[in-house]
Amino acid sequence: MRGYAGKILEVDLSTGNIKEIRIEEEILRQYIGGRGLAAKILWDRLGDRWEEIDPLGPENLLLALTGPLTGFAPGGRICISGKSPQSNGMIGSTIGGEFPVELKCAGYDGIIFTGAAEKPVYLLIKDSDVEIKDASHIWGKGARETVLTLVREARREFESRSRSRGLWKEPSMIYIGPAGERLCRVAAVTSKWAHAAGYGGYGAVMGSKKLKAVLVKGTGPLPDVFNPEGTLEYADKIVKATLKLDFFRRWGTGAAGYTVGAELSAEPVLNWQEEWHDEKSFGVDKFETFWVKRFWGDFGCAITCLKLAVIDSGPFKGAITDNPDYENQAYLGTNLGIFKPEGNIYLTALADELGFCGIQVGNLLAFAAELYQRGILTKDDLEGIELEWGNTKAFADLLRMIAERRGIGDILAEGTYRAALKISRLKSVDATAYAVTSKGIAIGAHGMRSGKDYPHYVSYSCSVQGGDHTSVAYIPLEHGSSELRAILYDSGVLCWFNFFSPEAQEHLWGLLEAVTGWKITPEEWLNVIARRILHIQRAMLLLGGPDLKWNPKVHDDVPRRWYEPLTKGPHSGKALDKSKMQEAVKEYYRVVGWDENGVPASEELKRLELDSVDKKLEQIRQSLK
Amino acid sequence: MSQPGLPWIFRDYQRCSGCRRCEIVCSLSHEGKIWPEASRVRVFMLVPGIEIPHLCAQCYDYPCVEACPVGALSTSKETGAVLVDREKCIACGRCIDACPGKVPYIHPRDNYAVICDLCGGDPKCVKACSEGGWNALQLVRGFVGYNSKLYAKTPEAITKELAKKLYGEELAEVI
Numbered sequence: 001m002r003g004y005a006g007k008i009l010e011v012d013l014s015t016g017n018i019k020e021i022r023i024e025e026e027i028l029r030q031y032i033g034g035r036g037l038a039a040k041i042l043w044d045r046l047g048d049r050w051e052e053i054d055p056l057g058p059e060n061l062l063l064a065l066t067g068p069l070t071g072f073a074p075g076g077r078i079c080i081s082g083k084s085p086q087s088n089g090m091i092g093s094t095i096g097g098e099f100p101v102e103l104k105c106a107g108y109d110g111i112i113f114t115g116a117a118e119k120p121v122y123l124l125i126k127d128s129d130v131e132i133k134d135a136s137h138i139w140g141k142g143a144r145e146t147v148l149t150l151v152r153e154a155r156r157e158f159e160s161r162s163r164s165r166g167l168w169k170e171p172s173m174i175y176i177g178p179a180g181e182r183l184c185r186v187a188a189v190t191s192k193w194a195h196a197a198g199y200g201g202y203g204a205v206m207g208s209k210k211l212k213a214v215l216v217k218g219t220g221p222l223p224d225v226f227n228p229e230g231t232l233e234y235a236d237k238i239v240k241a242t243l244k245l246d247f248f249r250r251w252g253t254g255a256a257g258y259t260v261g262a263e264l265s266a267e268p269v270l271n272w273q274e275e276w277h278d279e280k281s282f283g284v285d286k287f288e289t290f291w292v293k294r295f296w297g298d299f300g301c302a303i304t305c306l307k308l309a310v311i312d313s314g315p316f317k318g319a320i321t322d323n324p325d326y327e328n329q330a331y332l333g334t335n336l337g338i339f340k341p342e343g344n345i346y347l348t349a350l351a352d353e354l355g356f357c358g359i360q361v362g363n364l365l366a367f368a369a370e371l372y373q374r375g376i377l378t379k380d381d382l383e384g385i386e387l388e389w390g391n392t393k394a395f396a397d398l399l400r401m402i403a404e405r406r407g408i409g410d411i412l413a414e415g416t417y418r419a420a421l422k423i424s425r426l427k428s429v430d431a432t433a434y435a436v437t438s439k440g441i442a443i444g445a446h447g448m449r450s451g452k453d454y455p456h457y458v459s460y461s462c463s464v465q466g467g468d469h470t471s472v473a474y475i476p477l478e479h480g481s482s483e484l485r486a487i488l489y490d491s492g493v494l495c496w497f498n499f500f501s502p503e504a505q506e507h508l509w510g511l512l513e514a515v516t517g518w519k520i521t522p523e524e525w526l527n528v529i530a531r532r533i534l535h536i537q538r539a540m541l542l543l544g545g546p547d548l549k550w551n552p553k554v555h556d557d558v559p560r561r562w563y564e565p566l567t568k569g570p571h572s573g574k575a576l577d578k579s580k581m582q583e584a585v586k587e588y589y590r591v592v593g594w595d596e597n598g599v600p601a602s603e604e605l606k607r608l609e610l611d612s613v614d615k616k617l618e619q620i621r622q623s624l625k
Numbered sequence: 626m627s628q629p630g631l632p633w634i635f636r637d638y639q640r641c642s643g644c645r646r647c648e649i650v651c652s653l654s655h656e657g658k659i660w661p662e663a664s665r666v667r668v669f670m671l672v673p674g675i676e677i678p679h680l681c682a683q684c685y686d687y688p689c690v691e692a693c694p695v696g697a698l699s700t701s702k703e704t705g706a707v708l709v710d711r712e713k714c715i716a717c718g719r720c721i722d723a724c725p726g727k728v729p730y731i732h733p734r735d736n737y738a739v740i741c742d743l744c745g746g747d748p749k750c751v752k753a754c755s756e757g758g759w760n761a762l763q764l765v766r767g768f769v770g771y772n773s774k775l776y777a778k779t780p781e782a783i784t785k786e787l788a789k790k791l792y793g794e795e796l797a798e799v800i
Binding site: 098151163167169170192193220221228292295296304312317318320 | 639640642643644645646649652653656657658659660661662663667668669670671672673674679717718721722727729730731733734738756757758759779780790791792793795796799
C-alpha cells in the first residue's frame with residue numbers, strides 16, 4: 001500500500017476511547033480516499049438504518065479523510081463528510097490547508113469521530129500522541145480568538161514536552177465558529193481565516209459532537225510512494241502546467257465577479273431575481289486595491305489563487321479575508337444587492353469569523369431579504385432590522401442573529417430550504433418559491449438561464465451533492481465538469497484549481513499510478529470506481545430522513561425561480577424549459593445507470609457488487625411505484 | 626568570516642504565499658522525501674496570512690558555530706553557509722540558544738541540528754519560489770556582512786512586524 005499512511009484514527013467522543021483502524025488495500029483500491037472512502041465507511045456503518053440517523057445526533061459520524069495524492073499533488077486538501085444535516089444524504093466537502101499533510105505526516109490517513117462529547121473539547125494530535133482536551137475556554141469564540149489561542153497553547157505544550165529541540169512550528173487545525181456550535185445547518189468546518197468545507201453543513205455536525213477544533217502536528221515524512229521518481233516527475237509536470245495559468249493565478253476566481261455577472265449573466269443578484277449586473281465596482285481592478293498579498297495558497301499549491309484582502313480604515317476596518325473568491329463576491333455581494341467591494345469583504349470576513357459557509361449563508365440572507373421585500377417578513381420579525389437590498393449593516397446584524405439563533409435567526413439557522421418550510425407554515429404563504437436550493441443545499445453562484453455559464457440542464461437537478469457547484473451532474477459523463485470527475489478530485493484528495501489546465505489533468509492518471517502503484521484508467525474510473533461512489537451517495541440521498549425525504553419526481557429539478565424569465569441584461573427573456581428539464585433528467589438516469597424513477601438500477605448495483613445498497617433501495621423502489 | 630560576493634537568501638515575507646513549495650524541494654533534496662518538519666527552511670504560520678519562511682541568515686559572527694561545544698559546526702568557504710557534521714553533533718541545542726533567530730532545530734528523527742547549507746550555493750528553495758513568481762526568497766550576492774544578521778529573528782518577532790504592516794497596529798496588538 002503506497003501513498004497512504006496506512007492507519008485511520010477513530011475517536012469516540014462519548015467514551016473518550018481512541019483507536020487506530022486499518023483499511024484493506026482492496027477497499028482502498030476501490031474507494032481511493034476522501035469522498036469515496038467516506039461513502040464506503042458511512043454505508044457500512046450507517047447504511048442499514050440511514051433514514052433513522054439524525055445528522056445532528058451522536059449516531060452520526062464526522063469524517064475527515066485524506067487521499068493517496070494528498071501532499072503529492074499541488075494544493076493540500078482534506079474531505080469532510082458524514083450524514084449531511086442539509087441534504088440528509090452524504091456530501092464530500094473539501095477544505096484546503098496543511099491539516100491533511102500534517103495528518104499524513106503524523107501517520108494517519110484520516111479521522112473518524114463517533115459519538116458526542118458532554119462538554120466542549122478539542123483534539124490535539126502530535127504523531128501518535130492523541131489527546132482529547134477541554135475546550136470550554138474557547139467555546140463561543142469566533143475564528144480569530146480560537147485560532148490564536150489554540151496555536152499558542154499547542155506550541156507551548158509541544159515546547160514543554162521536548163525542550164532544547166528548537167522552535168515548534170504551529171500545528172495545523174480545523175475548527176468551528178459559534179454558528180457550528182449552535183448547530184446552524186449553514187455552518188462550515190473552517191481553517192485559517194477564510195478556508196471552509198462549506199457544502200453539507202458539517203460545522204453543525206462538529207458542533208453537535210461538541211468538538212471545537214482538531215489540531216495536528218506530524219513530524220514524520222509523507223508516506224512512501226510506489227515510484228518516487230515517477231511521482232516527482234508527474235508532480236512537476238502538473239505544477240509547470242498550472243503555473244502557465246497566468247490569468248487565474250493573478251486574479252483567482254474573483255475575476256469571475258465581473259465576468260459571470262456582466263458578461264455571462266449567470267450571477268445571483270437579489271436572490272436570483274436577476275442574474276445580470278454591469279457593476280464595474282466588482283471588477284478585478286477594484287478588489288485589488290484591498291489586497292495585501294497577491295498570492296496566497298496552501299501546501300504545495302502552484303495556483304495560489306487566494307488573495308489576502310484587508311480593510312484598514314472606515315466603518316469596515318479590521319476585516320480580513322480571502323480575495324473574496326467568486327462565490328463569496330456573488331453570495332455576500334451581488335445577491336444581497338451589495339456592489340461595493342468594502343461591504344462584500346466585510347460580510348465575507350464576518351461570515352468567516354462566525355463560522356458560516358459563505359454560499360449557504362449568503363443564499364439564506366438573500367432569501368430573507370426577498371421575504372422582506374415582499375412583506376412576508378417585517379421589521380418586527382427581524383427585531384427592527386431594515387433588511388433592504390444593499391444594506392451591509394443590516395445583513396451583518398442578521399448574520400449575528402442567525403449565529404446566535406436569536407429570534408427569527410433560530411428559524412433561519414435551519415438553512416434556506418427548511419426555513420422556507422417553517423416560514424410557509426408560520427405566515428401561511430409559499431415561501432419555498434424563493435428558496436434557491438437543490439436537495440436542501442443552496443446552489444452555487446453559477447446560474448443556468450442565460451445558458452452561457454458551465455452548468456448543464458441536469459447539473460443541479462441530478463447531482464448527488466444537490467446545489468454544490470463543484471460537483472455537478474453532466475451529460476456526457478466523461479465531460480470535464482462531470483460529477484464523476486469531481487469524485488476523483490474529492491477522493492484523491494486534490495485541489496480542483498491546480499488541475500484546471502487540460503495538461504495537468506492528463507498527468508493525473510500517471511501521478512495516481514506512480515503514488516499508489518495501481519493502474520487505474522479513465523475508463524475504469526468512469527464506469528466502475530466513480531459510479532460505485534456515486535450510486536452509494538444517491539442511495540443515501542434517496543433514503544434521506546429523518547426530517548426530510550426527497551422524491552425524484554418532485555425534487556430532481558431546479559428551483560422554481562429558474563423557470564421564470566430573466567428580466568434584465570443581454571439575456572433578458574430567457575428561462576429554463578420544464579419539458580427540456582424532464583427529458584434531460586430521464587436521459588441522465590439512463591446514462592448513469594438509474595431506473596426510470598431515478599433509483600440506481602438493480603443490475604447496475606449488482607454489476608458493481610453493491611448488493612447491500614441494492615437490497616436497501618428496494619423500499620424506495622416500492623414507494624415510487 | 627563573511628565576505629562580499631557570497632550567496633545569500635534574501636527574504637521578502639510579505640510575498641510569501643504560504644505554498645511551502647520551498648519546504649517540499651528542500652526536504653526532497655536533503656532527505657529524499659517530502660518532509661516539512663525536516664526542511665532547512667520552515668514556513669511558520671503563527672497567524673494565518675502571515676507566513677514566515679524561517680532559515681539561517683549566515684550571521685557575520687556565526688554565534689552558533691562559536692557556541693558548539695563539540696566543534697560540529699563549521700562554515701563553508703565557498704558559500705558562507707553553516708555546515709553541520711552529523712557525526713559530531715550531539716543535539717545539545719546550544720546552537721539554537723545562541724542563534725538570535727532561534728533558527729536551527731533538532732532533526733525530527735535523527736539526533737543532529739538542522740541548518741540551511743545553501744545547497745552548495747544554488748538553493749533549491751529559491752528556484753521553486755522564483756519559478757512560481759512569488760519571489761519571497763531570492764538569491765542575492767554581496768549583501769552579506771553585518772546586515773544579514775538583522776534577519777536572524779524569531780518567527781514571533783517577524784510575525785509581529787509583518788502583522789502591523791498587513792493587518793494594522795490594533796490587530797497586531799491582539800496577536
